[in-house]
Each structure stands twice: as C-alpha cells, then as structure tokens.
Amino acid sequence: MRELTYGQGIKEGMRIKMLENPDVFIFGEDVGLFGGCFGVTAGLFEEFGEKRVRDTPISEGAIIGAAVGAAAVGLRPIPELMFVDFATVGMDQLVNQAAKMRYMFGGKLKLPMVVRLPSGGGVAAAAQHSQSLEAWFTHVPGLKVVYPSNAQDAIGLMLSAIDDDNPVIYLENKTLYAVASQVEDEVKPIPLGKANIKREGSDVTIITYGKQVYDSLKAAEMLEKDGIDVEVVDLRSLYPLDTEAIFESVKKTHKVVIVSEEAKRGSYAGEVAAIIADECFYECDAPIKRVCALNTPIPFSGNLEAYVLPNADDVVQAVKSLF
Amino acid sequence: MRELTYGQGIKEGMRIKMLENPDVFIFGEDVGLFGGCFGVTAGLFEEFGEKRVRDTPISEGAIIGAAVGAAAVGLRPIPELMFVDFATVGMDQLVNQAAKMRYMFGGKLKLPMVVRLPSGGGVAAAAQHSQSLEAWFTHVPGLKVVYPSNAQDAIGLMLSAIDDDNPVIYLENKTLYAVASQVEDEVKPIPLGKANIKREGSDVTIITYGKQVYDSLKAAEMLEKDGIDVEVVDLRSLYPLDTEAIFESVKKTHKVVIVSEEAKRGSYAGEVAAIIADECFYECDAPIKRVCALNTPIPFSGNLEAYVLPNADDVVQAVKSLF
C-alpha cells in the first residue's frame, strides 16, 4: 500500500495506459507545461512530450470534436475540459456526435474516448465554475459516466474507461484533488457499473458518489451515536449503474437517502430515487430522500456557497427524518 | 369557441403580444419569409416586417446569446431554434448566461426571453432531430420550462411566458403542430406552474405533458373497458411544477404512472417520480412507474422509431402492472 492523492490517482491511471498503448493521448487547455488547471497532468508533458500531452486553443467544441474524429480513425484520446461547466460549449460534439455516432451508423464504428470533466463547488469559483452536471450526461444514451471518490477508484476507473470502446465521461471533484488515501501497489481496473459498499449498515442506505461519499461517511459516524446504523454505497459508476448493489442494500435497510452535490431539481439523484421507487418500491418503508444542493446557481460568497451545497449535517437531518 | 392547430396557437400567442408590445420580437433560422421550419411563424414576417421577424445565420450560440444581450438592454426577444437538438450548440448561452446572469449579478438585471424549441420524435428525423431534452433544462436553476399539449394551452402559456421577466424555455412537440383543437375566443394567460386535469379518475394517476397527453388519454379509454378509472394530469409547466395538483391526485388514486417521450434514464419523468417518492410516499400503494422512450438514440426506420417511442399500449401495460 501507498498513499496517493485523488489527482495523482487520475494521473496514474492515464500514465499506465499511455505507457502501455501508444494510441492513448491527452489534450486540452493548459494540460502541457502548465500541468493542467488543477495540476492533474503535471509531469506528463515532460515524460511523454508534446505529441501526447497537447495544449489546445480555447475551443471546447474543437477539443471534444477533435477527440471524436481522432477516435473514429482509431485512436484513444483523453480530452480534458478545465471545468465541467464548459461542457456547455462542446455539448453538441458530446451529445449529438460522440454519443450517437455508433448508433446512427448502425454499430459500424467505435469511439473510444475518455472526457475528463472537473466538477463541483466548494472553491469559491461561483456560478459558472462550480456546477455538477452528471444528470445531463447520464440522460444521454451512448455515454458512460463515472465519478470516482478516491485515488484507488480514480486509477481503477480510469484504466477501464480508457480500455472501453465507448465514450466515457470521467467526472472529477475538484475539492478532492489534494485528498490523499491508501492505494494498492498495483491497482486493477475497476469494471464500469460496480458500486462499492464503503460502510455496511442495517438501518438505512445512503447512496452517493464523489465528494459526498465523505459527507455521508461523516454523517454515518454522527448517526451511529444516535444508534442508527448506516450503510454507505459509493456508486462510482453512474452509467452503467449497479442497480443490483442498490437493491440488495435497500432490501436490507428498507430506507434510502441519496446524496449528491447537484441542484436538486432534475438531479441524477432523482433518477436513482425513481429507479428505486419503481423497481424496489415494496422494500421501502419510508420516503426516498434526496440531499442535494439547493435549486440555485452556486453563489460566490463562502457562507452562501456553504449554505447552498449539501453537507454532513444535512445528511444527518435527512436520515433522522426517516426514523 | 373556434378550432386552431397547435402551431396556430403558438403563433397566436406571439402575435397577440407583438401587437401589444413593440419590445417583443422574433428571430431564428428561416423564421421570416420561409415561415419557420415547421411553419409556425408563417405570415408574421409579412405582418410585422423584417425588423420583428428576423432570419439569422446558422449559429445557435449567436441566436441565444443575442437574445440574452437584447433582453439585458430591455427587450423581450423570442428566439427560435429549429430543433431542440440544436440547443446543444447554444447550451452555454442558455445555461451559463441566460439562466445565471440575474443571480450572479445579485438580482440587478432581468432577462425576459422565450426560447422556442421544437421537440420530440415521430417524424423519421433520426437521432439528431428527434430528442426530448426537457430534463436538461428543468435541471437548471434560473430557467422556467413549459410544454403545451394543445392550441389553447399553447396560447395561454405563450402569453405568460412572454410577460415573464425570466428566461422561459418553451418546448413544442413537432407531431402536434397540425393537430387542431377547440380554443376559446379570447384566450387568457395560463399562469406558469398550473397543471391541468385532463380527465378525472379515481384508480390511478397518469402524469404527463406534450404529445403523451394524447397517448395517456387514449390509454385511459382503453383501461376504462377493464374497469380502471384513470386520472390524467397534463403538467403544462415543468418548472415551476404544480406539485399541489400532483399530490392531490395521488392522494386520491394512490397509484402513479409518469409518461414522457424522453430517454428514460435521467428523464424529467424521473424527477417527478422522485418528488412523489419523497413528499408523497405514504400515499402511494404501488411502485411509481415511468413510461418513456427506450434508452437509445432515436432510430430512423419507422418500425424502430415506433418501438423506441412510448405509446398508448405501453401506458396501458404499465398501468395494468399496478393492479
């Protein structure tokens, strides 16, 4: 075992595949000498050179669109956008091209590409640099979506994402980049679609991912003092979704809280709730709760932002409301 | 009373406000002499002239972005995109500018604009011209979203949307344009956030909007023969959402099916299900069902498209599964 930050984990995943497969390469704004806006690609430019770690002009449409073209002719690009918020600029390329090309062309093309998108708030970056947009991507047939919460998952999911022959949206939480955790010496690929039970419990299931895994684990500890035994499920992969793991947990606890950092309205958390409310309805003995951000853009001022984003206390309160 | 098509209703709503308020104007691709891709603006160019019904170059980003700028300096633009699928090209302008500007600027600006977006499948237009993307827009704080199902609602919602001081996404179903229905001689504005009970019933609630209102009503008739008494709620306004009407109906029927044309995964239908599963849980005595399109892009071939899109039979089957 060794300690790695989340950011280092993402990098290690990419590096392993770049060493293994010359068709894997990175491009995006300031990913080269600068090492990426959040330092994730630092050192890769020096190691692999400009051909494989390439700075682009500021045109998110060109970044995603060029990835589509490069993937279509046989490469495995890893485009990076600086913030998930800028996916709005390359949305056509992602949704109407990358996600649909294989289907529109009758399955006669594959598009292996991993789109890295730093997400989430908490760094006083305000409304246009703090969003969580997983609900958009998970709504689009043709995309796969992952969201690691720690260094080991970051590596394992990256290895699988790069090997995948389909476009994979790889979401990263920017407050986690510097968070260190234990990692196996040799990390194996984590199959897309496998959730991870971070904490076993029998009274209530918290389903979450990304940064909220930490808030949820903290809430679980707080709730333990009140005698509530919480199970925490880290989805890791948002599509495909590990419904089996979810249903198994719900069958055990009969209560569910879903925690995410998205604006609550139209959230991916809602999709998870809807799936449970349909396919696991009779196992639930209490309302299916969501703890999300408030339905506002993310404000700049620290206290406002903290109020808008969900935290462990909010999770505790939601769980308690079920008992 | 008189008969109008859905398309004529949309036009009448715009026309009334254009006559009333010189600040209201229309622009978009081929909205002028051509009368719009679906003929909705036909005649307005002749009536109001090029200043108020203006053809644009093909740049959806410029269309939405210019609407933002024009609204910011005091006008009430009605930009039209030809297909909702092209919102992907103007997504930044819609999501990061129109939706957030007021909030980011501390409430010191208002942005009255109505963005018209023809939606849905059923016309053999394939994957890039057939989507239903309401889930994206309803997820974005700062946007309001309406989706009329008939001529009268089309007028009433348009009147309110144009008068609204906030950006309103006005979704239109393209298979409904030519569908005629009865309309009051003088149509009053329909407040945003008010659902319409299209059919009263006591056994099950179908929540729907747009084209699926028709499928749902048809299903209700079919189910009547089996002795199932169906209530059909036409949401009309997706945000703000008339949760009161929904909860009232659920309290009566205790069973819910939500019907929409979206890809099921991450759908707005899921949001409605999630709200009920939280706030109305104890009133439900059966799984909350969704009937949506399959999780695929929309295929071209008629039989494939028909299979992918939901229809009355699918609704019947879903309802029956609850009894």
Place this chain on the structure above:
Amino acid sequence: MKISNETIIEMYEKMVKIRKFENRALNLFAEGQFGGFVHLYIGEEAVATGVCESLREDDFITSTHRGHGHIIAKGGDLKYMMAELYGKDTGYCKGKGGSMHIADATKGILGANGIVGAGHNIATGAALGIQYKGTDQVCACFFGDASTNQSTFHEGLNLASTWKLPVVFICENNGYGISVSQARHQNITDISQRAVSYNIPGITVDGNDVFAVFEAVSEAVARARKGQGPTLIECKTYRWRGHFEGDPTVYRPEGELEQWKKKDPIPRLEKYMLENQVMTQEEMDKLNEKIDALVEEAVDFAQASKFPDVSSAVEDVYTDIIEEGRSR
C-alpha cells in the same frame, strides 16, 4: 495540370451516378416510398466528384445533411445507400440512420451529419489522428456556405491551422442556407476570404467545373500530405431542388434556377469529352445505361430488403451493452 482520360471518365461516371441516384430518390420520395428529411445534391455533382477524385481510398471525408453525392463520389455502394433511405436492415446503418447519417468506415466515409457544421471539428480530429499516426492520409471536409457561420467552422479551422493538420476544407457555396441567401447570412461574398483568419491558403473555384475543383483540391491534398497544413476551398455552385424534398422554394428570385441549369456541370463535361475525344457519344450512352441499371438494382435491392427487426433498436448504442427493450 494534365488530367488523364481515365480520370476524366471516372469523374464523369461519378457525376452521372450521383445525378441518377438523386433523381431516382426524388421520385421514390414523391411516391411516398420512404420518409424523413431528404436533401438532394442535384446540380452540385462536380464538387463531390472533383474532391473525391483527388483522394485515395484510404483518405477520409466528413459529409453533411446533403451527403449522397459525397458518399457516392467516395465509393459508397448505391445498394446500401438506397436501402438506408428506405430504412431497411441491409442499409449502411441498418436502418438506424437514414439519409442524414449514411457512413462507411471501410471507405473512409466518417458519415453524413444532421448537425450543420459538425464536420469541421470531426474532420479536424480525423486529421489529428492521421498526423498522430504519421501516415500521409488526408481528410476532406465538406460543408455548405451557411455552415461557415457556425461556431464549428471557426473552431475547426483554427485548430487545424494551428496544428498544421492534413485536412482540406471544402465549402460548397450554393448561395443559400435553406431560405436565407448568402447576402443575408453573412457579410462577405467569397467565403475563401475566411482563410485569412487562419493564415492558410483560401481559394474560390467554379464548383460546376469538375476540372477546376479537381485541380484545386489535388494541390491542397498534396500540401496536406506533405505536412503543410489545411486549405480552404470554396466551390461556387447551386442546388436545383428545394432545400429538402417538399420545400416550395418561395425564396428563389425568378429565373435564378434557370440560369444555373444552363451551367449544369454534366453536359459541360460531356461536351468537353466529346470535343477532346475522351469518350464517344456511344460510349457515354452505354455508361449511362450501365448506371441506370445500377440505380435500378439499388432500388430493387432496397425494396426487396426487410425492415430491421425491432429487437435491433436496442443494439449498437454501445459496443458492449444491449439496452432493455419494450418487453420489460
């Protein structure tokens, strides 16, 4: 530039093939044999032909909503194309794509596209792939005049020029984006001027002169193969039909279409071929008959083919996941 007779005949064959395919599609659509949006290429045949004749089989193209001509010129098979228009199982896309999404990766055809301007970035990306792999392939990117106002035009040309990618940008300036004439959708007349923004060669040619197109593109392709970067080539031409089948074309000034019909690229080439003894009238007639037969064969093939089984609707979203069907 000396163009061999063989090349000229090949180009003639392609142009006639496109014209006949499109005319047949036009009638079949009018008969209601298939639906959807169908955008025909009649009148513009010299562009696709001159461009694709400059390419090798292992080169790539990206196409548009008006793609039939590009695909035929790059070697697409009429049978699979027609079957796709019908939405049949044997079509290029197994009926999932239709007219706007025909693709054939084996021929380097990266697909027609329903999003105006989508090709600019995809072609640039394909060229990035080529440069990365270090081969001497190129990618030709077709697009219309009105698409040069789309975001992607700028993004694609900027990236391609900055990285000196092997892509040739082919603007088919037919004077309109649907109903909006060029003068109303942009403030310039020669779109090739836009090359200045990227410091790449920009050239305008008569798009109804297949030789002019072939020569300009051949030169651009040679530059691209040598690593000298992209070129923007504007081909002025005209579409004879409405924007899509069903368009009443109210926006056309009277007489405009007739003027352009006089510049029909096919009789123009025929005249040249006869005058220069490239082909005799008899040989041409024979070739035309052969193509008629090919087109009929394609129609028969399409009509005889089955519609896809509905179960296939949930396939091909991913390489590895088959989605749930309606039975659930």
Place this chain on the structure above:
Amino acid sequence: MKISNETIIEMYEKMVKIRKFENRALNLFAEGQFGGFVHLYIGEEAVATGVCESLREDDFITSTHRGHGHIIAKGGDLKYMMAELYGKDTGYCKGKGGSMHIADATKGILGANGIVGAGHNIATGAALGIQYKGTDQVCACFFGDASTNQSTFHEGLNLASTWKLPVVFICENNGYGISVSQARHQNITDISQRAVSYNIPGITVDGNDVFAVFEAVSEAVARARKGQGPTLIECKTYRWRGHFEGDPTVYRPEGELEQWKKKDPIPRLEKYMLENQVMTQEEMDKLNEKIDALVEEAVDFAQASKFPDVSSAVEDVYTDIIEEGRSR
C-alpha cells in the same frame, strides 16, 4: 485627433485607479482576505481606459474574467467592487458573483463573465437591442487574444457584421491564454486580420498607448453610432501578473515581463502630460493621493460590510420565485 486636456486627465485618473485597485487587491488576496479566482489587469490599463473614454455613460460594455479594469474605466464604484471581491452583502452582486461576475446595469456594464468568449454574443445582442430601439448607443465588447479561438468570437462577429450592429470588438492581446502563447494557440500574429472574415474594419494598435486606443475606438464608435456596423480593434499589451493570483508563470520566457514593464502605459502617459503641461508633477501626486484614499475607502467599506445572510442565497434566481432554503 486632438484630445483635450480634460480627457487626458480623466484617462490618467482611470489608469491610476485601476493600477492602484489591482495592486491593493493583489495584496489583500495574498493576505487571504478573500478567495476565489482573481485575474488582475495590471499592465493593460491603457486598453480599458482608452476604450471607455470613447464611450458615453449610456453606452454598454461586456467584460471578461479579467474585468476589474473595464468596470473601473466604465465608471464602476471601487467600494462596491471591493465589497464584491470580499463576497459582502454590499458588493455589486450582493456577494453572489465575486470578481468574475461584477456588473452594474446602471452604468451599462453588462457584466464580467467567467466563460471565455461569452461576451461576443451578448455584446452583439445588446447592439441588436440598440439597433432595434433606434438609439445611437453602442456596445463595446472586451475579450482576450485566446478567446478569439472560441466559437463565440466567430458567431458574434458574423452576426454583428451581417446586421451592421453598433458594437466595437476590443481584443486585448496580451500574448497568452493562461499558459499558452499566441503562437501556440493560433496561426496568426495580428488578430485584427480576422476582420476580413466579416468584411469589417480591423485594426491593430499599441495597447499600452492610451491615445492610440482612444483614437481608434473613438473612430469605431462614431462609425457604429452612424449605423455603419462593427469594428475589430486589437490592442497589443501584456499582463504583468500571472493569469490568476497564484499562477507561478512558468511559461514566460525570461526577460519578457521586464521588457514589457519598460512599456508601462502609466509612466508613459505621465511623461507626456509633464512634457505637454497637461498636469504638473504636484497635481499628479495629489491625484495619486486622492486615488489612494479612494482605494482605502473601498477596502474599509468592504471590510466593514457584512457577509450576506444565508437566507439571501435562495433569492434572485428568478424575479418572482424564491427557492426553498435548507430549513425545509
């Protein structure tokens, strides 16, 4: 062009105001008094100043992530600006926006913007609004060199030129988009060349020469007011600080910053004013002191202000709906 002494003094005052505000913000940020992304304008003061001096109070501007200079030059109040950097209730945006989103509609400031390139279309839309209303206002649109590769640059300039809208496009070419030098992000040297794509005047000026900026923009503004459409003006300049506070600027060639510091627009203007008796050294010193006091007043104001009450977080999303808060 004869520039009055009054105008020169006004411009000098604005430039010094910007410089001092930014230097103070720099220190306050380093002290940890506030967080977020802060992009400073030091070194580029002549651009915002020359531009805004050409405008009337009822004209509009759109700004960028690097917006402080534009806002000060257009008449923004240092107090409300500083309070916004602190995220205070008294800030321009009540603490909801921060450095990247300062706006003041009463001064025609349509807002700083965190999305690179967002202004191109918004400014074009504001100009559309002006043209629609038939006033003779104009909108000036600020943006960086690297933003001219963004989709929006092309969309905005194309629409504005096609419709002859009263907008002046001001490119602040400081040679970099974050770490990427112009030579690596585009294939051209003079961005004003891109005007050719839209058939509008394009001109490059020394962005550190406030007179050159003022003259070029004044002319463009006059054209715009007369309904003659947009102009693209490139101002070559340099940012002294990192891209954002905290950027180690590893990408800068040695000596580059020092070279540019020699071209500091402020001493250059001071020299001119002294030589031409526009102001005496004493008067200048006095003005500097006055501005120092204004900046300190702003800091005091910001520090003394309260943070917004959390209940305000759910306000201002809409004009009419207040969202639910955490209490629910």
